[in-house]
Amino acid sequence: MSDTAATNITESRSGMAGLVDDWTSDKQTYHVPWGKAMMWIFLVSDTFIFTCFLVGYMTVRTSTAEPWPVPAEVFALSFFGSDPIPLILIAIMTFILITSSGTMALAVNYGYRKDKRMTAILMMVTAAFGASFVGMQAFEWTKLITEGVRPWGNPWGAPQFGSVFFMVTGFHGLHVTAGVIYLSIVARKVIKGHYDKKGFEIVEITGLYWHFVDLVWVFIFAFFYLW
Amino acid sequence: MAYVPIADQDHELHDPHSFVTKYIWSQDHKVIAIQYGGTAIFVGLVALVLSALMRLQLGFPDTFSLIDPSAYYQAVTMHGMIMVVYLLTALFLGGFGNYLIPLMCGTRDMVFPFLNMLSFWVYLLSVLILLSSFFVTGGPTGAGWTLYPPQTITPGTPGHDTGILLMLISLGVFIIAFTMGGLNYVTTVLQARARGLTMMRLPLSVWGILVATILGLFAFPALLVSAIMMTFDLTLGTSFFMPAIMAAGDQLDYNGGSPILFQHLFWFFGHPEVYIVALPAFGLVSDVLSTHARKNIFGYRMMVWAIIAIGGLSFIVWAHHMYVSGMNPYFGFFFATTTLIIAVPTAMKVYNWVLTLWEGDIRLNTPMLFAIGFVFTFVHGGLTGLFLGNVVIDLPLSDTYFVVAHFHMVMGVSPVLVLFASLYHWYPKVTGRMMNETLGKLHFWCTFLGTYAIYLPMHYLGFLGVPRRYYALGSTDFIPESAQALNANITIAAIFVGVAQILFFINVFWSLRHGKPAGNNPWGATTLEWQTPDTPPKHGNWGPELPVVHRWAYDYSVPGYPQDFIPQNVAGDFGVSDDHGHAEPKA
Numbered sequence: 001m002s003d004t005a006a007t008n009i010t011e012s013r014s015g016m017a018g019l020v021d022d023w024t025s026d027k028q029t030y031h032v033p034w035g036k037a038m039m040w041i042f043l044v045s046d047t048f049i050f051t052c053f054l055v056g057y058m059t060v061r062t063s064t065a066e067p068w069p070v071p072a073e074v075f076a077l078s079f080f081g082s083d084p085i086p087l088i089l090i091a092i093m094t095f096i097l098i099t100s101s102g103t104m105a106l107a108v109n110y111g112y113r114k115d116k117r118m119t120a121i122l123m124m125v126t127a128a129f130g131a132s133f134v135g136m137q138a139f140e141w142t143k144l145i146t147e148g149v150r151p152w153g154n155p156w157g158a159p160q161f162g163s164v165f166f167m168v169t170g171f172h173g174l175h176v177t178a179g180v181i182y183l184s185i186v187a188r189k190v191i192k193g194h195y196d197k198k199g200f201e202i203v204e205i206t207g208l209y210w211h212f213v214d215l216v217w218v219f220i221f222a223f224f225y226l227w
Numbered sequence: 228m229a230y231v232p233i234a235d236q237d238h239e240l241h242d243p244h245s246f247v248t249k250y251i252w253s254q255d256h257k258v259i260a261i262q263y264g265g266t267a268i269f270v271g272l273v274a275l276v277l278s279a280l281m282r283l284q285l286g287f288p289d290t291f292s293l294i295d296p297s298a299y300y301q302a303v304t305m306h307g308m309i310m311v312v313y314l315l316t317a318l319f320l321g322g323f324g325n326y327l328i329p330l331m332c333g334t335r336d337m338v339f340p341f342l343n344m345l346s347f348w349v350y351l352l353s354v355l356i357l358l359s360s361f362f363v364t365g366g367p368t369g370a371g372w373t374l375y376p377p378q379t380i381t382p383g384t385p386g387h388d389t390g391i392l393l394m395l396i397s398l399g400v401f402i403i404a405f406t407m408g409g410l411n412y413v414t415t416v417l418q419a420r421a422r423g424l425t426m427m428r429l430p431l432s433v434w435g436i437l438v439a440t441i442l443g444l445f446a447f448p449a450l451l452v453s454a455i456m457m458t459f460d461l462t463l464g465t466s467f468f469m470p471a472i473m474a475a476g477d478q479l480d481y482n483g484g485s486p487i488l489f490q491h492l493f494w495f496f497g498h499p500e501v502y503i504v505a506l507p508a509f510g511l512v513s514d515v516l517s518t519h520a521r522k523n524i525f526g527y528r529m530m531v532w533a534i535i536a537i538g539g540l541s542f543i544v545w546a547h548h549m550y551v552s553g554m555n556p557y558f559g560f561f562f563a564t565t566t567l568i569i570a571v572p573t574a575m576k577v578y579n580w581v582l583t584l585w586e587g588d589i590r591l592n593t594p595m596l597f598a599i600g601f602v603f604t605f606v607h608g609g610l611t612g613l614f615l616g617n618v619v620i621d622l623p624l625s626d627t628y629f630v631v632a633h634f635h636m637v638m639g640v641s642p643v644l645v646l647f648a649s650l651y652h653w654y655p656k657v658t659g660r661m662m663n664e665t666l667g668k669l670h671f672w673c674t675f676l677g678t679y680a681i682y683l684p685m686h687y688l689g690f691l692g693v694p695r696r697y698y699a700l701g702s703t704d705f706i707p708e709s710a711q712a713l714n715a716n717i718t719i720a721a722i723f724v725g726v727a728q729i730l731f732f733i734n735v736f737w738s739l740r741h742g743k744p745a746g747n748n749p750w751g752a753t754t755l756e757w758q759t760p761d762t763p764p765k766h767g768n769w770g771p772e773l774p775v776v777h778r779w780a781y782d783y784s785v786p787g788y789p790q791d792f793i794p795q796n797v798a799g800d801f802g803v804s805d806d807h808g809h810a811e812p813k814a
């Protein structure tokens with residue numbers, strides 16, 4: 001009796017041929033673990049959330065009748081009585097977040113080499129960068145609130161400025177916070193040897209989330225602070 | 228290193244032992260499916276009662292004084308929202324998706340059963356939050372299921388403070404529940420199918436549910452974002468959607484927001500939502516039609532591509548709901564065009580259903596009757612959609628009963644008929660017993676003819692210009708007296724249809740104990756869920772060995788084969804068994 005079940009592809013071809021192989025294979029469309037596939041799908045869905053936020057922001061910015069406050073002036077800090085430097089805090093925050101993507105990538109690398117100690121350390125470093133990002137964001141919020149920015153109004157112009165600022169940075173900040181918690185949990189489990197048998201894909205999955213959160217920040221930075 | 232697919236690796240399967248882990252905190256997709264289904268049907272009944280209250284008011288405005296105008300608005304709103312989101316979306320994806328995906332894909336469960344269980348409990352929470360709004364001061368929101376600002380928030384709308392807040396929270400919670408379930412469904416279909424089951428061998432039910440879930444994952448974010456922004460407008464006094472506005476003689480504290488932005492966000496969710504409901508229905512009905520016509524589905528590949536095309540297009544037609552909103556008229560041109568284009572793959576599907584029936588060995592049992600009924604109602608609803616898709620025709624018909632008739636035909640009645648077809652079709656698998664045919668057929672004819680009696684006259688009311696969401700017609704010059712007579716008739720039909728659903732519930736409960744034992748495969752169907760070793764399937768579905776698939780899902784009436792169906796897991800060179808499941812059966 002001929003076995004007509006389609007056989008599994010054991011090695012992947014590249015390019016178009018690989019795409020066709022993937023989609024016509026049985027069992028698995030993508031040669032990745034379940035968790036990773038699921039994370040990818042979730043991130044695409046989350047992209048839609050942030051896109052809607054940003055589109056909403058651009059719409060209210062154009063629909064509001066009052067002038068939009070100038071970000072370069074609002075987000076400026078002066079150190080020790082110097083002239084205010086525009087966007088300096090945001091620049092540092094962005095730099096930190098991007099650096100944390102680097103440490104995350106290293107963690108993934110050490111994970112696949114099964115170096116549990118280095119993996120966990122690098123993940124914790126990543127989490128620490130994330131936590132400091134959130135800390136600086138809290139500082140920025142406090143500063144703006146003392147200057148009189150509220151979700152429903154601010155001293156400089158369109159009330160939507162504050163609404164969008166708190167909503168979008170808040171939502172992103174929640175993502176970073178969730179990521180810090182997620183990283184810490186996984187790092188702990190890595191050290192405890194939880195993944196010795198299952199493999200260290202989870203580190204990469206966590207990394208996917210983390211890189212995504214960074215990438216989203218780049219867009220928020222560009223559209224909210226630089227525009 | 229050779230690649231070992233995860234589905235082949237060892238997995239621990241926790242067999243539940245106590246009653247609680249088996250039926251309440253269960254991680255078994257079949258139990259979760261029943262929990263989802265039961266909850267959805269329960270809220271659906273609440274929505275049905277609300278529609279009866281509205282109909283009694285509309286049909287006999289002077290006889291009954293069950294509800295006042297505010298309560299009418301609240302009933303319209305809750306009825307619409309419950310039917311669309313909490314009944315149909317939950318029942319098709321949470322109910323049928325959960326039950327059928329693992330069985331049709333030949334897996335033991337969803338890929339992440341715990342997340343799946345969580346999905347149901349969070350859904351239940353969202354339902355409870357929604358229902359709790361009936362009991363707060365001011366009652367539920369009366370803003371219409373579209374929740375358009377500014378009137379959602381302005382004083383004067385019933386439930387403009389607590390009711391609307393609960394609605395927004397409930398929607399947010401629902402979206403979280405849906406996301407947890409949806410990620411599971413998509414990952415399971417893509418990554419965990421049985422050996423030999425390529426994507427192009429999947430039953431259309433799975434395709435419909437898969438694409439609908441993907442639509443949900445990409446469309447619900449827009450609703451979530453608009454709910455968040457509206458919550459802030461409501462509680463924090465932001466002005467995302469609220470322009471400077473006077474209400475009840477006072478200037479409100481809002482300034483510079485954009486109500487149209489809400490409409491765009493809402494319909495960017497709202498239109499795909501129509502297909503989140505419709506695509507699973509398309510899939511399920513294809514399988515029911517093919518099984519009971521004893522013929523392969525006509526044009527399988529075309530059906531798959533049509534599902535995908537409809538899914539993709541559904542994201543670029545949303546503003547056909549906004550022709551009268553005052554947006555730029557050029558948008559109207561663009562969206563009318565895309566809307567008419569989407570009719571092409573949809574029409575292809577209808578042709579293929581009809582051609583599947585053509586010269587089939589049709590068995591007119593209850594599921595088949597409902598499935599054929601769907602083809603009728605769907606064609607009717609679809610045709611009126613073509614009218615409304617054109618800007619010039621939509622302008623006078625917008626917000627009239629013509630629209631009410633259209634969307635009830637296309638996304639109310641049609642999916643509900645498929646729900647019944649599917650419930651009658653898969654009930655034997657779920658319970659191990661057949662449902663009563665006589666009661667079932669009676670139920671079908673009452674429902675099918677009854678819905679026509681309700682909705683056909685509504686088209687005519689719409690042409691007269693009777694507006695939707697009105698508590699009473701009052702006396703106007705352009706609406707003749709006779710419209711009220713028509714309204715009374717519609718109400719009688721609606722009450723009749725509502726009451727007729729009791730037949731279904733009697734049947735469900737009666738058959739549970741007294742139905743004929745079904746056996747594993749009462750319909751002689753090919754798909755995997757009918758090939759389980761036990762009916763109802765046990766925990767883990769397949770006994771020790773997972774099934775191996777050798778052919779597509781539609782090998783019915785293959786010449787030269789002793790029976791008129793070949794299950795997907797039968798090996799051998801009959802019918803369609805080549806690697807990619809090409810659609811032409813060998814003659």
Ligand code: HEM
Pocket residue numbers: 278279281282303304306307308310311315370371372373631635638639640643681694695696697721724725
């Ligand atoms: C026997 C069954 C049903 C009856 C008698 C019924 C009746 C009604 C009535 C009287 C209205 C209010 C019309 C108005 O005043 O504008 C309405 C609105 C609506 N119905 Fe139904 N309905 C039924 C089933 C369904 C189903 C299954 C759906 C699922 C999609 C549905 C979705 C809606 C929606 C979305 C609205 C609009 C709500 C709004 O205007 O905010 N209905 N229905």
Ligand SMILES: [Cu+2]
Pocket residue numbers: 497498501544545547548
């Ligand atoms: Cu639409």
